[in-house]
Amino acid sequence: MRYTMFLYNDESAFTEPSPEEMQEQLAVYGAYIGALKEAGVFVDTDWLQPSQTATTITLKDGGKRVQDGPYADTKEQLGGYFVIDVPDLDTALEWAEKCPSVHSGQIEVRPSAMPEGQK
């Protein structure tokens, strides 16, 4: 079953990383992605720019509305995600526990709702 791990972080706690720190971050996440691939559970991932770069759009109330900023203006913001394919929730939680960002923020784990064969 596919699960998406949503990585939430308090952006205000972030400082601009130095090039060395950036390299280190990339290496840490690279190793994690490597482990996911090696276990054969990796599906997809992305690392997002800060939420001030977000633009939100809706057609919900008839007209088109485009707004600057993220959908929810909360302290903890979505910073990235991983999609993995594992047998059950416990296994997904084990992988979430190994994700580097679990030490600095929250990870929300959600099962896929997509019927099999349409993924």
Add this chain to the structure above:
Amino acid sequence: MIARDPARAALDEAARASRAKLLAVLATRSGDITACEDALAEAFVRAAQSWTTTGVPNSPEAWLLTTARNHLKDHFKSATFRTTTSLESENTEGFTMENIDPNAIPDERLKLMFVCAHPAIDEAVRAPLMLQTVLGLDATDIGQAFLLPGTTMAQRLVRAKRKIRDARISFVLPDRDDMGPRLESVLEAIYGAVAASWTRGAESDDPEHDLDREATFLSDLLVDLGPQEAEALGLAALLNFIIARREAQQDDAGTLIPLRDQDAELWNRRRLVRAETLLRRAKNAGDIGRFQLEAAIQAVHCDRRKSGKTDWISIVQLYEGLLRLTPTMGAAVAQAAAIGEAYGPQAGLDVLEKVEKNSGKNYQPLWAARAHLLEMAGQNAEAAYDQAVRLTKSAKALAYLSRKRERARHRRECGTVKADTD
């Protein structure tokens, strides 16, 4: 006595003895508790039709399992199911039901319990979920035990089962590291079942009620599973103390007899011995927990059988420890009552005064304890009994409290309000 319809009797027996076991076997394999409950209900309906005409099958359990399994397979093949869920093909096709031997059905109730206690399930619904799935209580009874309307409870249970299915929480026993917190919820639910058993008990003609038997069976299983878990031992001890007193707990008319008035000779000695052994093992296992303390309180009460009197001071102290560990209203009221016995009714009434600030005015045990202490103090207890009667849901307690209220009224009318010596 009129001979019972054998089909009806076999159905009742299967519902009592096999329902949870069958549900556990089906649910551990499909992950969908609701669908399994529906399939089992359907199997029971078909059994009611078929067994009366063609006779009770050799193994009712196997018959029910096969019927429910077929119904479940149809459900998973159905068009609505396929378009509304995300279960993968392996789970619907393979659905490893074929390899359960209907004549040797494994007992997977503990797995079912531990799924209900998974940290991904809302904490408040874990115990209710176990009571419903493993012990077969209905949402209304559970709601009553957890002070919630039945409909609210039913919605929460449905939501929790959906989460287990959709997030695919697997039905496995947790390993040692994850056992601790989940064990706590499991113990809580088993304890809740025994409390519910007492309120429902009047329906059963068996002194050791069905739920008692189920709950002790499960707590014994837990003890076997983790012999070093002090709290599992503590709960098993507590249950044995409670169940040992069942016979002495009500008179022939079904009226409650409170612990202090019970005939200790009627307590079940075999159960008491087992309880004491379990409590000793719990003490040796270290870690004092809530259930061990509650069992220790019961042990002091049950010592009255040997010594002829109750050591209320020890009971007050044990409640002190319990309140520090888990401050519940029930324990606070029980301690106040014990203080009244140990240090005089006025001391107990003073403590109750403080407890009321937290519990509010609608907590039944508070009024029952207050009425008793007022009576001990030789004061008019009629109004307190009125409140206790108004708030009581159990028929047995109602009969007892109504009788006490009548006596309190009688004393007031005769102008002789003095200590009750009954």
